[in-house]
Amino acid sequence: xxxxxxxxxxxHKAASLMNELRSSFNTGRTRSxxxxxxxxxxxxxxxxxxxxxILHALYTDLSKPECEAFVSEISMTKASCKLALKELKxxxxxxxxxxxxATFPSSAEIVSEPFGVVLIISTWNxxxxxxxxxxxxxxxxxxxxxxxxxxxxxxxxSLLAKLLEEYVDNSAIRVVEGAVAETSALLxxxxxxxxxxxxxxxxxxxxxAAAKQLTPVILELGGKCPAVVDPNVNLxxxxxxxxxxxxxxxxxxxxxxxxxxxxxxxxxxxxIDAMKNELEVFFGNDPMESKDLSRIVNSNHFxxxxxxxxxxxxxxxxxxxxxxxxxxxxxxxxxxxxVPEETILMxxxxxxxxxxxxxxxxxxxxxxxxxxxxxxxxxxLFTNRKEVKKAFVENxxxxxxxxxxxxxxxxxxxxxxxxxxxxxxxxYHGKFSFDAFSHKKAVLYRSFAGxxxxxxxxxxxxxxxxxxxxxxxxxxxxxxxxxxxxxx
Amino acid sequence: xxxxxxxxxxxxxxxxSFRCGKTKEAAWRMRQLKGLSTLLKEKEEGIxxxxxxxxGKHKAEAxxxxxxxxxxxxxxxxxxxxxxMSAKKAPLxxxxxxxxxxVVSEPLGVVLIISTWNxxxxxxxxxxxxxxxxxxxxxxxxxxxxxxxxxxxxxxxPIYLDNSAVKIIEGDASVGEQLLRHxxxxxxxxxxxxxxxxxxxxxxxHLTPVTLELGGKCPAVVDCIPNSxxxxxxxxxxxxxxxxxxxxxxxxxxxxxxxEKKNAAALVEALTFRIKSMFGDNPRxxxxxxxxxxxxxxxxxxxxxxxxxxxxxxVYGGSMDExxxxxxxxxxxxPPHDADIMxxxxxxxxxxxxxxxxxxxSIEFINxxxxxxxxxxxxxxxxxxxxxISETSSGxxxxxxxxxxxxxxxxxxxxxxxxxxxxYHGKFSFHTFSHEKGILRRSFLTEFWFRFPPWNNNKLLLxxxxxxxxxxxxxxIVLGLKKS
Numbered sequence: 021x022x023x024x025x026x027x028x029x030x031x032h033k034a035a036s037l038m039n040e041l042r043s044s045f046n047t048g049r050t051r052s053x054x055x056x057x058x059x060x061x062x063x064x065x066x067x068x069x070x071x072x073x074i075l076h077a078l079y080t081d082l083s084k085p086e087c088e089a090f091v092s093e094i095s096m097t098k099a100s101c102k103l104a105l106k107e108l109k110x111x112x113x114x115x116x117x118x119x120x121x122a123t124f125p126s127s128a129e130i131v132s133e134p135f136g137v138v139l140i141i142s143t144w145n146x147x148x149x150x151x152x153x154x155x156x157x158x159x160x161x162x163x164x165x166x167x168x169x170x171x172x173x174x175x176x177x178s179l180l181a182k183l184l185e186e187y188v189d190n191s192a193i194r195v196v197e198g199a200v201a202e203t204s205a206l207l208x209x210x211x212x213x214x215x216x217x218x219x220x221x222x223x224x225x226x227x228x229a230a231a232k233q234l235t236p237v238i239l240e241l242g243g244k245c246p247a248v249v250d251p252n253v254n255l256x257x258x259x260x261x262x263x264x265x266x267x268x269x270x271x272x273x274x275x276x277x278x279x280x281x282x283x284x285x286x287x288x289x290x291x292i293d294a295m296k297n298e299l300e301v302f303f304g305n306d307p308m309e310s311k312d313l314s315r316i317v318n319s320n321h322f323x324x325x326x327x328x329x330x331x332x333x334x335x336x337x338x339x340x341x342x343x344x345x346x347x348x349x350x351x352x353x354x355x356x357x358x359v360p361e362e363t364i365l366m367x368x369x370x371x372x373x374x375x376x377x378x379x380x381x382x383x384x385x386x387x388x389x390x391x392x393x394x395x396x397x398x399x400x401l402f403t404n405r406k407e408v409k410k411a412f413v414e415n416x417x418x419x420x421x422x423x424x425x426x427x428x429x430x431x432x433x434x435x436x437x438x439x440x441x442x443x444x445x446x447x448y449h450g451k452f453s454f455d456a457f458s459h460k461k462a463v464l465y466r467s468f469a470g471x472x473x474x475x476x477x478x479x480x481x482x483x484x485x486x487x488x489x490x491x492x493x494x495x496x497x498x499x500x501x502x503x504x505x506x507x508x
Numbered sequence: 509x510x511x512x513x514x515x516x517x518x519x520x521x522x523x524x525s526f527r528c529g530k531t532k533e534a535a536w537r538m539r540q541l542k543g544l545s546t547l548l549k550e551k552e553e554g555i556x557x558x559x560x561x562x563x564g565k566h567k568a569e570a571x572x573x574x575x576x577x578x579x580x581x582x583x584x585x586x587x588x589x590x591x592x593m594s595a596k597k598a599p600l601x602x603x604x605x606x607x608x609x610x611v612v613s614e615p616l617g618v619v620l621i622i623s624t625w626n627x628x629x630x631x632x633x634x635x636x637x638x639x640x641x642x643x644x645x646x647x648x649x650x651x652x653x654x655x656x657x658x659x660x661x662x663x664x665x666p667i668y669l670d671n672s673a674v675k676i677i678e679g680d681a682s683v684g685e686q687l688l689r690h691x692x693x694x695x696x697x698x699x700x701x702x703x704x705x706x707x708x709x710x711x712x713x714h715l716t717p718v719t720l721e722l723g724g725k726c727p728a729v730v731d732c733i734p735n736s737x738x739x740x741x742x743x744x745x746x747x748x749x750x751x752x753x754x755x756x757x758x759x760x761x762x763x764x765x766x767x768e769k770k771n772a773a774a775l776v777e778a779l780t781f782r783i784k785s786m787f788g789d790n791p792r793x794x795x796x797x798x799x800x801x802x803x804x805x806x807x808x809x810x811x812x813x814x815x816x817x818x819x820x821x822x823v824y825g826g827s828m829d830e831x832x833x834x835x836x837x838x839x840x841x842x843p844p845h846d847a848d849i850m851x852x853x854x855x856x857x858x859x860x861x862x863x864x865x866x867x868x869x870s871i872e873f874i875n876x877x878x879x880x881x882x883x884x885x886x887x888x889x890x891x892x893x894x895x896x897i898s899e900t901s902s903g904x905x906x907x908x909x910x911x912x913x914x915x916x917x918x919x920x921x922x923x924x925x926x927x928x929x930x931x932y933h934g935k936f937s938f939h940t941f942s943h944e945k946g947i948l949r950r951s952f953l954t955e956f957w958f959r960f961p962p963w964n965n966n967k968l969l970l971x972x973x974x975x976x977x978x979x980x981x982x983x984x985i986v987l988g989l990k991k992s
Contacts (some may be wrong), residue, residue, distance in 0.1 A: 374657070
């Protein structure tokens with residue numbers, strides 16, 4: 021059942037929801053393979069059967085083009101479900117662990133168990149994917165879940181509430197809609213794990229709330245993702261891929277969209293020209309009328325972006341685009357050249373269709389530029405040179421790195437997706453999602469067959485010798501010790 | 509004691525050491541680990557002495573639980589380091605060729621290890637092994653409650669390790685608070701839940717990931733064991749797992765026992781026998797029993813027995829000496845469930861035995877309490893073992909033994925729920941102090957041209973097909989033969 025009404029979901033309601041879900045979890049029902057599979061199948065069905073409504077909600081919230089919505093949200097969610105269904109049996113199996121002389125004779129394994137009742141706080145830019153993908157992981161791991169979708173994408177939020185109520189086990193999976201008040205009420209409860217996607221600022225608040233309850237957290241935050249472009253790359257391909265990662269990704273409102281580009285002074289104009297060409301191919305010569313660009317999500321964010329553009333020293337750096345329409349919440353794909361570092365545009369995460377290009381004399385200076393900012397969620401490099409790739413991977417710390425493309429690493433389920441430093445902690449996708457929502461319990465089976473009496477009191481010098489031999493001496497040392505002699 | 513200014517200076521040096529890149533070299537990391545190993549060997553007598561002074565530990569206990577396990581861990585890290593440091597290929601579907609994917613481990617940066625007093629050397633240096641193996645620079649804040657050990661670390665670490673990259677910062681809670689005001693790239697904290705909350709709250713300000721190794725009430729379910737040899741072994745393990753491990757002052761020591769009513773008397777008798785054989789008839793004179801760390805904890809333990817209803821349950825032991833901080837190995841039978849001794853972590857040599865009508869009731873009893881760092885079961889009954897594993901939750905679980913899971917390099921060591929989160933030991937230490945960075949490499953040669961706008965139905969069809977790797981459909985659509 022969706023708890024919808026603003027202001028009526030308070031701390032008491034949150035506490036009673038928590039109690040109900042805890043009882044649900046304690047029945048043990050969500051631990052069974054069958055239950056998990058049934059929920060995952062239902063979610064796959066939900067996304068399949070209700071695709072039209074979902075696409076419509078995404079269009080209402082974000083003016084997201086159908087193709088983009090299909091690829092980035094529906095397909096990705098379906099793929100995530102499919103993978104979990106295919107691999108769940110394997111993921112649920114205990115992992116055998118080798119044992120050593122230190123615990124001989126014994127056998128050991130690592131058992132995955134659900135944490136219990138988990139809270140997933142989602143966000144607005146990919147409101148379907150970023151709600152259901154973590155939910156899929158939490159369910160696969162056998163947890164009971166509360167999902168709090170973002171109020172900034174209200175159509176998707178209420179659709180999710182409605183659809184999840186229809187399709188999945190309501191006694192174990194619930195949606196709580198609302199804004200700050202509702203989220204705060206939820207954060208006061210004692211969760212077994214919290215998964216948060218959103219801004220760095222709110223990430224701190226979530227972790228501080230979690231600290232009170234000693235709740236482990238996964239924080240998927242943001243940052244300024246750099247795209248470094250080495251001269252002499254295939255300009256057209258590089259330009260297309262940067263554009264795809266920026267403007268074809270919710271019009272730059274994506275945590276892994278390239279935030280800014282770094283290239284050499286000599287190459288900058290060539291890159292700009294190539295991008296202008298490709299932008300026209302992608303979005304036509306009047307991008308404000310293109311149906312293939314998401315709008316800015318709301319007037320708050322529009323004002324935020326406009327403020328960046330209006331700052332002194334910024335508007336004069338626009339080399340392409342810059343048009344805006346407040347009524348329709350549109351800002352054209354905009355490229356800027358060498359905006360001063362002290363401006364908001366260069367200091368804060370843009371999360372919008374403005375792409376500053378920062379030029380350097382030599383490409384290796386780009387590394388220092390990137391390191392002067394906090395660690396981003398992703399870093400991109402376009403180059404043909406092996407040594408530049410190597411140096412980039414070795415020296416640039418980011419959540420993930422993609423060479424010669426943008427954004428796509430998100431689609432690879434065998435790569436952990438998460439941030440580092442200010443861009444977050446923890447990771448998910450594929451098996452990493454299952455692991456993110458599981459406690460890995462070490463289980464040691466000991467036999468009564470053999471034992472080292474040396475470990476028991478009363479302690480004697482002989483026992484000390486034996487212990488030394490046993491723990492670190494190897495077979496020869498043990499024999500010597502038993503014979504009453506030591507190696508040194 | 510550090511002044512704020514010298515702390516700033518130290519942190520600056522550590523950051524600079526990290527930034528210059530030397531800690532990324534395998535050779536540097538191995539040198540540090542080997543240096544640590546040499547420290548443990550050359551300063552062994554000093555360490556024994558410090559542990560005896562601070563905690564009254566016998567050399568054998570000190571070696572078994574601290575020095576020996578550290579040497580083992582260092583050897584394991586040295587043997588596995590290259591493997592841990594190497595990039596791991598991530599499988600991609602065939603259609604993704606020639607794209608490649610891998611995961612690369614990188615150090616987090618400057619890390620803080622806050623240690624504690626019961627295994628003051630072990631719990632300072634075991635996390636250090638992981639932090640160094642992963643290529644970080646490190647500050648260790650040892651516990652001020654074990655001052656000899658703390659000074660020993662402060663004096664020896666600079667001699668054996670790279671002083672510009674590893675620092676020991678001594679002091680009390682105020683020093684801890686000062687440290688926590690700074691931005692770390694990772695914090696590993698071992699201690700109480702109360703302080704754990706403060707650490708995490710401070711970390712939240714800087715979005716610092718933390719590993720919290722906390723405590724709890726570790727239960728030991730003791731089933732009927734038919735074979736007498738097995739029973740003897742179980743008794744030995746229980747007694748050493750309670751009283752022989754820092755006199756019960758260990759997060760993974762047995763806190764309380766659950767047994768069936770009909771087996772209780774025999775259990776008490778067997779334990780009593782074993783206690784006497786391990787600690788003698790006059791345990792006060794035993795050299796094999798650690799002492800209580802300080803007066804504060806001594807009084808805390810004394811208070812647990814003050815309630816006459818609890819005192820009446822003492823069936824063995826109970827004597828205490830404030831002057832020598834001695835608490836006798838003590839057994840209680842069925843103290844009230846709401847007494848402090850049954851609601852708070854005991855962390856001392858007092859062992860309550862709770863009797864149940866049937867051993868299966870243990871599961872429910874355990875689940876009523878917060879999740880502990882460890883749970884133990886002594887039984888031959890396989891279905892009870894299975895129930896214990898699947899129906900209770902704890903950091904770790906050992907069957908027919910206790911404590912030894914701590915020594916297993918291949919098992920993650922950490923808590924869950926109230927007993928903490930995060931884990932370390934072996935490769936888990938390496939990972940806990942690393943960032944696993946995903947790397948995807950694409951070629952300029954191949955492209956799904958239909959991934960770019962402007963969108964049209966054709967492209968949508970192609971994308972649908974591509975997502976399910978339906979190559980035939982892709983070819984047909986491209987050839988214009990398949991329409992929606």
